[in-house]
Amino acid sequence: MTVDLLTLNWGLLAPELTIVILSVIITLADLFMKNGGDRKAFAWLSVLGIALATYFTYQDLGQPVQSLLNDTYRVDSFGTMFKLIMLIGTGLVFMMSIYYVDKKEIKYDGEYYYLLLTALLGSMIMASSGDLITLYIGLELLSISSYILAGIRKTNLKSNEAAFKYVVTGSVSSAILLYGASFLYGVTGTTNIIGIAQAVQGAFNAGFDFYIYLGFFMFVVGLGYKISIVPAYMWAPDVYEGAPTPITAFLSVVSKAAGFAIVMRLLFTIFAAGNIATGEINAETGMPINFFSDEMTFYLAVLAGLTMIIGNTMAARQINVKRMFALSSVAQAGYILVPLAVVKINSPVVMNISFSNMIFYLMAYLMMNLGAFAVISLVTKANDTDELKAFAGLYHRNPWIGVAMTFFLLSLAGLPVTAGFIGKFNIFVNALLFESYYLAAIMVVTSVVSYFYYFNIVRQMYMRTGNTEAKLAVPFGLQLVVLLTFLGTVLFGMFPNVLIDFISTNFSVMDLFTPGM
């Protein structure tokens, strides 16, 4: 079989190509600029390019599933949703970086910007790959860029430690993921994800169940590192602490979203599609055949429960803000996992509810976590300390930032009137609806634990006095980030229907199981 590469619809790749061209332009411009020159213009250029890519991605909404070259790259509503989250997240991270990056600490600021772009490219490829090989290359592109970005503050010992720990744990997790993938490839004979899905049930019944279990567990462990859930969350506090703050924000939002995208793409397509895509019905019960999905959701539920408990209790003990937020984002990953763990894979409608809830929460999480990290990067840099006391008296030094941070924290804790509340409430109802009472109970109890550490920051902001009462000036880029995320957090909290309708009109879970045209 030969393919005429020139006749393919390469326009599908427009968002990715925009990012590639942008990073090439920045690399070349960096080459011709003076060594000591200021490279803040690169960040604004990147924001513009990302806006263009977002526009191209937005055009893909509502289209049927399309793909290039036997599904090695595919455009479906699932991938497009995640790409929108990643693009907006990275755009905000760029605006945050403008203020953060300075020549003294980060000597190679040109590289900083284009490595951030290649990391974004990797995550976008992960979201829209329909083949294990493309998916793995995207994953490595994201990971390798992140390793370097974590260690880019070369003179800072913590940053070196972060990069080293990240590269070691990240490589181990990639190796485990690949080993698992090799088993599934071995028993199904294809790397195409939908192809595996169609063959896996036959292989299971033909006596190769051992390898399918191995593949599944290795996927869970390998992917668990990427979304930092129990038991593979230990790297998160160290890496988040040492990495530059905007990069920490990137890791906790964009990298995590990419991780969730491949968790759903791999686990749900491969181990659930057998009954959804083929529509086979069990003759005795009249229900669709579940060869693995009930077992899978049980394991995911155990992991989600443990992640919520351990993440929240560990976070309560931290005094370093970045470590606290690292563990808080571990806990948040637990909440995001709940809809996946309670989902009953028997009809597309039911799956759509769970997956839409998860995407809503990811969008809310994007807003509130990036906003919180913007304030953290401002405050820790202004006070030159990463400890909680950096927040002391923030309200008196800059009331607007204090109020905005309060809303981000309320949202992270899941209290009204914020997007985080709506998201968490939907997930909670979802868990009750599908009779996962244990998970619902764990969610409530751990949320109460989380009030303790989130309100610790609030207390510092309003009731403690800092070393200085001087007004805290906020640079333009950060003002913009805080304003946008604040508006997102509050408005989507007051009018959640706007976002819920957007997701329900543009997202269909069946796209995961449809081979592209």
Added chain:
Amino acid sequence: MTGQYLAFFIFALMAITGGVFMINLSRVIHMVLSIGLSFFGVAGLFIMLQAEFLAFVQVLIYAGAITIMMAMGTMMTQGGDEGEKPKRRLHNVLSFLSAVLVGAFLLYGIYTTSWPTEPTDLGANNIKEIGVTLFSNFVIPFELASILLLVALVGAIVLAKRDGEKD
């Protein structure tokens, strides 16, 4: 005992001893040489599986380029002090036990599976097949891999470059 069995035995022994030495030796240059031995063993195993293209790539890239590059890297960086390794008995015992357990578990699984016994000929034309798939179906990941290499190169320079007082 057939010749094939003997060859398999020798290559497997090379691959395993190389790996074990690599972990246990203390000087970097010795580690590099033993991982080279392991690469050659794996290349031999590939030939026995009729994957001669992979075997040559294994020798060219892994046994050749990567081993040499690591050797050069070792020579260029100043040899650090090879101080006493901290002795962690419990840690060693536990890691040995878990490795044995995982290995035994995998072996158990492999031996209890009933594999199809009819012979298939996957080896014919495999170089041509790899070439055709690489440049037709997998052209997107192939191009992405070049960006990946570029990123790794830039990153290595950024992190490893010694910053003097002036450029």
